[in-house]
Amino acid sequence: MEKSDERSDEMVAPQMSTIGIGYNIGFHKEKTMTIRRQYSLPNCTLILEGLSDTTAGGDQLDARPLMTILVNAECRFMGQPQPISGGRDFFESLVQSVSRYAQEFLSHIPHPQLDGAKPPLVHLQSLPDKNLHRLRVGQTAEALSTVPADSHSASGTSAGGIDGKNPVQLDLTTVQLFDLVEAIDQFQADQRTLPDLSVPLQAISRRYRKADQSVAQRSAPAAIGVTSLAVAALALFLVPVPEVRPPKPASESEVTETTSPTPDSPSQVTPTPTSSPPSAAELENELTSSREIINPTELSYLKRYLHRELDQEWDNREGLNQNLEYQITVGGDGDILGYKPIEDTPIDSAENTPLPELSYIPTEGGTATRETFALFRVVFTPGGVLQISPWQGYQEEPGLGPEITDRTLLRRLNNQLYATLNERWQGTSLSRRPLNYRVAITEDGAIADYEPTNQPAWDYVAETPLAELADPEAAGIGNGETGFVPDQPLAQFQVVFKPNGVLEVSPLRGF
């Protein structure tokens, strides 16, 4: 039905044909030239007819005159008898809506309408069940008014098809949609056609992501049911809100399609997403039959591990308006098993934290393999700071486990650690203050544990090679045999990464 796309890899110039029809009667008494530009893709052909204002265009000798005024834009789709067409208003709206929809399609995050903007002339909406994209062209100002709205659309060609009165609606397949996007991108890359009409690509702000999430939640009562059910339990397994959401136009109230895997029926309370996380009761049962970790040293190792995990994955730090506090259940191997909001943390706020990303489904027959767990209080602050503490506090001062104290060995390991870090560290270009860490290594020199000891060290840990080099399992941490403490003595060092590129390594307790 369709031949393959004939474009080559290196193609940068749009395919187009320029037909100078001739010199036209004057616009503002200047000589103008009618120009026709065509962008052809297998499923979609975009034809622009316009004028070159020769006084504005300047270079009349250019082989391709500059089109500055659009008279008519027409878009034909393969297999659709009726083209869509219109003047400048129509075409601007087409370019904007298609470009925006393409970004929604790629990110699965709905883009907001510009504030106060009137409903767009051209509108795209996803029909996810059918895997189609509905393109609608509404009535234009030009069609409604007898007097042309502006001189750009002075030709009076109206949008919306033949008579310009009735809205036109086309359902495009994904390949057709792509060809439309491509025709428009080729137009945008063409500097000789309406260079003033361009729609820059921009990622949308996280503000809109949040706003749209609440919309998604309103439309998915079952998800809220799941949440409130689980909140009552000892530990919470949030059924992850799927990332794939239909781009949902704000102005659309009759939208019925949704890609959300949560069922639409509000009466449904049980979580259907199949990943079969245990029910709250099952989980509670499992946890009461397992042992809570109270050893302060093990708790502190777990806490550091948790802090590193959450700190690394927490992306939207500036997005919080209030403290978000959770009780988190962590398995003896460091996996996050569940979490629940506490204090006045909204139940749907976890999306602003890395918790849904990092939570694990317990292994089958959890009680056999997962015998221990620990509870932590975790606070995400609006300032971007992460605070973690054991739920019940420490029963006594946590230690660091057995330590290597042999001075000769310490000296050798000191040099080894310096060499390892120095080889990988490329200086810190971002922090103006020294980054201080406590670093623990095994007798073989593997970095088993590390802990920032000042705030810049937390903020700029990505500037150091520590996260990449850390290998807790080298010391048996988290392997399930000895729990979350090292199974061998470690050598403890203080490491300072200085802004001037100087690295300092010294034994934590001196030689």
Next chain:
Amino acid sequence: MILSVSVMPTNSPDAPSHPVILDNLPDPGISDRGCPSRSRQQIDLILLAIEALELGGSEAMLLVAKQLELQDIINNRVVLWRLRCTNPLRRSHTRRPLNLEEAKALVIIASYLARRMTVVIRQLLLAYEQLSQKQVPIEQHFRLSSYLERFRAHFRSRMNPRRAKVSVYNTDEKLNELALSLLAQLLFCTGTSGMQRFWISLFDGEVG
């Protein structure tokens, strides 16, 4: 926004150490902690889809890295693997940031490979559209079903099934859906501004 991916080595004698091709992609204005989690997942998944489309896909990625003079960023298989392991859904996830330069390099490589595979990507998507119109099972189409099968196998062997976000894809149907959605994303990567569109989309909802 003209995309100029050229395989020709630049002839300028004093080529800067920063690969010029990276300038095709704007800095999105995220914090200095490296790419957000969703971007890292998405980049790795799109590369996974490429591997499912083309046998020896990871070899091709390295080759393209060299052709595009990105070998200072990705110079061997291990580095490529480590960058991809910044995807938190992976079994072998490393807690290492993915900086913008590395992310750009991966996106450029993905888009370049996607362009090379434009024909097959279009054919598969058209086949899928026709099959679903006629309500014929996807398995009837050999090339499409082998893409889906390979994608499922790659996904299952590399992603950590105990991650809640991975465990959602616990049936063939759901993985097929993911594979088809990635295939459509790949199609968009083949376009005139496809590389930029894909790149910018990675930061939707992540910027200030």
